[in-house]
Amino acid sequence: RLVIEPANARTSALYRRWRELAAERGITVRSAATGMSIAWPGLVVEVLDAGAAAAEGRVARALVARVRLAGQALLIPGDAPPEQQRALAASGDLxxxxxxxxxxxxADALDAALLAAVRPQVAVVSAGRGNRWxxxxxxxxxxxxxxxxxxLRTDRHGTVTLTPADDGWRVATSREPAPER
Structure with missing residues (x-):
């Protein structure tokens, strides 16, 4: 059992308690490092950006990872701000x-440069149903x-499950949305 956490230093009491509980349960916690790759049989997690704490007047960088499984890949950019997305898009193969x-x-969640660099067949938007924003x-x-x-949108489709297939992803959802867009 392994947790990969952003490189950002944490000091809160809640975080310290979480680390204690992880240790008690034998869960390994590793700080991410850009370029780090962790492999299990049939699964590879690549850290493309380890993230960074916010400097004064700057938005923090998010932990960004790509998961490779059964010939498919899923990019998980966390809450990467637009400038981080553009830097990732310019950095190489995404x-x-x-x-x-x-x-x-x-509104500024997805930069066109990142989308062009990733070239996904399927995207999942995780948003609460009827959220105020x-x-x-x-x-x-x-x-x-x-x-x-x-x-696919969790606010409309509910739980979204992606299973790798030879030609992309098999998709299962917990509910069928009403016709919309």
């Missing part, structure tokens, strides 16, 4: 057949649709 859309599909926003959904990406 190709993944699935994308977890950052920041619940907020209206996430995901139409602009993000339009960006995904314009790129031909099949988009």
């Amino acid at each position: 190709a993944a057949s699935a994308l977890r859309v950052p920041r619940r599909g907020a 209206g996430h995901p926003v139409t602009a993000v959904l339009d960006l995904l649709a314009g790129a031909g990406v099949r988009t």
